[in-house]
Amino acid sequence: xxxxxxxxxxxxxxxxxxxxxxxxxxxxxxxxxxxxxxxxxxxxxxxxxxxxxxxxxxxxxxxxxxxxxxxxxxxxxxxxxxx
Numbered sequence: 001x002x003x004x005x006x007x008x009x010x011x012x013x014x015x016x017x018x019x020x021x022x023x024x025x026x027x028x029x030x031x032x033x034x035x036x037x038x039x040x041x042x043x044x045x046x047x048x049x050x051x052x053x054x055x056x057x058x059x060x061x062x063x064x065x066x067x068x069x070x071x072x073x074x075x076x077x078x079x080x081x082x083x
Contacts, residue, residue, distance in 0.1 A: 003031050003065035007043050010062065017064075018046070028065045039063055 005020040020042055025031025043059050044050070 001026065001031075001067065003028060003067050005035065005039050006064050006066060007039070007059065008062040008064065018043075023065065028067065031065055032063070036060065036063075
């Protein structure tokens with residue numbers, strides 16, 4: 001299944017959801033797990049920031065996958081013990 005990866009940037013005015021790219025996985029959990037490092041780096045590349053500027057947790061807490069029927073956040077998956 002394909003999911004649209006988006007990142008919520010609450011540090012800009014006005015805050016916005018940034019469409020990153022399409023990712024694939026049998027489940028949202030698998031798609032995030034398989035693409036997490038690349039999506040995190042993609043956010044850094046878009047905004048030209050280093051790990052010292054925005055750490056992994058800050059970026060990953062606001063990554064989302066969109067499918068036709070739901071939105072799943074990394075934070076939700078971590079709290080459920082799925083990642």
